Amino acid sequence: MQERAKVTRRSLLEAAAQLFAEQGYAATSVNDISARSGRTSGAVYFHYTSKEGIAVAVVEDRFATWSQLAASYGDETVPPLERLVALSYDIAHALTRDPVTRAGARLWVERTVINAPIPDPFALWTAATTRLLAQARLAGHVNEGIRPARAARTLVPAFFGLCTLTEALENATALDNRLTDWWHLTLLSLRPQPSPGNLRTGR
Amino acid sequence: MQERAKVTRRSLLEAAAQLFAEQGYAATSVNDISARSGRTSGAVYFHYTSKEGIAVAVVEDRFATWSQLAASYGDETVPPLERLVALSYDIAHALTRDPVTRAGARLWVERTVINAPIPDPFALWTAATTRLLAQARLAGHVNEGIRPARAARTLVPAFFGLCTLTEALENATALDNRLTDWWHLTLLSLRPQPSPGNLRTGR
Structure with missing residues (x-):
């Protein structure tokens, strides 16, 4: 179950990253993320609270951290x-x-339209x-x-x-x-x- | 009358530029531009057709041209x-x-959320x-x-x-x-x- 939750979280994050990288933050809805990932909108809210929440998670996953x-x-x-x-x-x-890095960079550039602090x-x-x-x-x-x-x-x-x-x-x-x-x-x-x-x- | 129209156009453009530079495209409405300039919303639509139209005019006035x-x-x-x-x-x-130049640069960066081609x-x-x-x-x-x-x-x-x-x-x-x-x-x-x-x- 813990493992399944991790898989769900990851698939939501990657679907959101693809959409943010392709069309930007404003044009992407929680419904789009749900459709692209094949999960419910409820899963987005459960794992990330909001569209802002998943955007911040995308930026933190690669662009802002560069752990590699x-x-x-x-x-x-x-x-x-x-x-x-x-x-x-x-x-x-x-x-x-890399779609997750690209999405992070694009979200940082678009940070003025996102209602949450975007790390860099x-x-x-x-x-x-x-x-x-x-x-x-x-x-x-x-x-x-x-x-x-x-x-x-x-x-x-x-x-x-x-x-x-x-x-x-x-x-x-x-x-x-x-x-x-x-x-x-x-x-x-x-x-x-x-x-x-x-x-x-x-x- | 021609002269008066020019003055109105300019005051709308400068009010819009201030607002775009301060708070960005998405957060600025035609009503805000009307309030800041002391003109009617109708004047914005008459002179620039739309919010996109006045944004493009701001970018073209300084940032994209640099006539000086x-x-x-x-x-x-x-x-x-x-x-x-x-x-x-x-x-x-x-x-x-310069507020008009600053607004132009910010609008160019925010071009993905503007429904019109933004020159550079x-x-x-x-x-x-x-x-x-x-x-x-x-x-x-x-x-x-x-x-x-x-x-x-x-x-x-x-x-x-x-x-x-x-x-x-x-x-x-x-x-x-x-x-x-x-x-x-x-x-x-x-x-x-x-x-x-x-x-x-x-x-």
């Missing part, structure tokens, strides 16, 4: 700057391909970026003029703007190329400046 | 990269301080950025490895993400500092790479 990120973020065998770049591609892929992942992303930049700087892979916390506070919003706007203006499949172009530019600004000595000896 | 940008963008006495940076601050200031300025910004980067590259102020059109397609979404997310996560007054940090990083990646010759002679 912690693993690759903490792998110390990979250089920190490489981990940062890899994380950004993982996030971009989830934002373009940006403090988490900024802290992780700051830390990886600081490690990269210590390792000499990032130039000394970069202030990790300040750089993170501009890179995170710029990255999220790139993800959401590229999809809105072009399409989801364009994002990989845009992200690669963006990293080419950004890594140019982060990398250590060549010292005259290195150039003089031709190294 | 053309002037500073075309001033050939100022180096192209300097014009690009100056334009970005002008846009950031309008996005944080991004093709215009991308074209202007491409052109200024190409001019700067020709003048030797940007390194030869930069492809103007590709760089513009990443810089424009990153810039807009920075503007909208900084305001959402911090506040409008933080934007000037974030934008300065962002340009510090971005200019590092755009500037010409020092040649070994220059360094060797200590210039």
Whole structure:
């Protein structure tokens, strides 16, 4: 019974996520979620109290938490700057391909029409970026003029703007190329400046 | 009479913009616009047909057009990269301080709940950025490895993400500092790479 309740909860959450990702919060009703999941509207109210409740649960399930990120973020065998770049591609892929993540991002953008506080992942992303930049700087892979916390506070919003706007203006499949172009530019600004000595000896 | 109609149209547009900027599209009714402007609801319907109509007019008035940008963008006495940076601050200031521009940007973000196509300025910004980067590259102020059109397609979404997310996560007054940090990083990646010759002679 406990297990059955879990299965029901999950199928409601995934049906709601699909609908929120496809048509947005305002256009999705509890009846739509019930129809898509094959459960009753009563099940939605029983498990999530309200449409707001299931929206918050969708955002918390993936977009606002990124529990899967912690693993690759903490792998110390990979250089920190490489981990940062890899994380950004993982996030971009989830934002373009995973319905629950997509729904979470769309609900966050639509948060002004939702009658409940919608959590976001940006403090988490900024802290992780700051830390990886600081490690990269210590390792000499990032130039000394970069202030990790300040750089993170501009890179995170710029990255999220790139993800959401590229999809809105072009399409989801364009994002990989845009992200690669963006990293080419950004890594140019982060990398250590060549010292005259290195150039003089031709190294 | 013609003049009086113009004044009425403008006062309706500005009242609607204030309300859309403050509370968003969904929470604003034609009655609210009528009350804020001191005109009748009939005047809203007469001049703009519907709530969608006045929303589109607000977006087109500033956010989607930026007619004022053309002037500073075309001033050939100022180096192209300097014009690009100056334009970005002008846009950031309008996005944080001018109610009609703010309303336009918010309506664009909320476009999925508006039953009408909402225009955007991004093709215009991308074209202007491409052109200024190409001019700067020709003048030797940007390194030869930069492809103007590709760089513009990443810089424009990153810039807009920075503007909208900084305001959402911090506040409008933080934007000037974030934008300065962002340009510090971005200019590092755009500037010409020092040649070994220059360094060797200590210039």
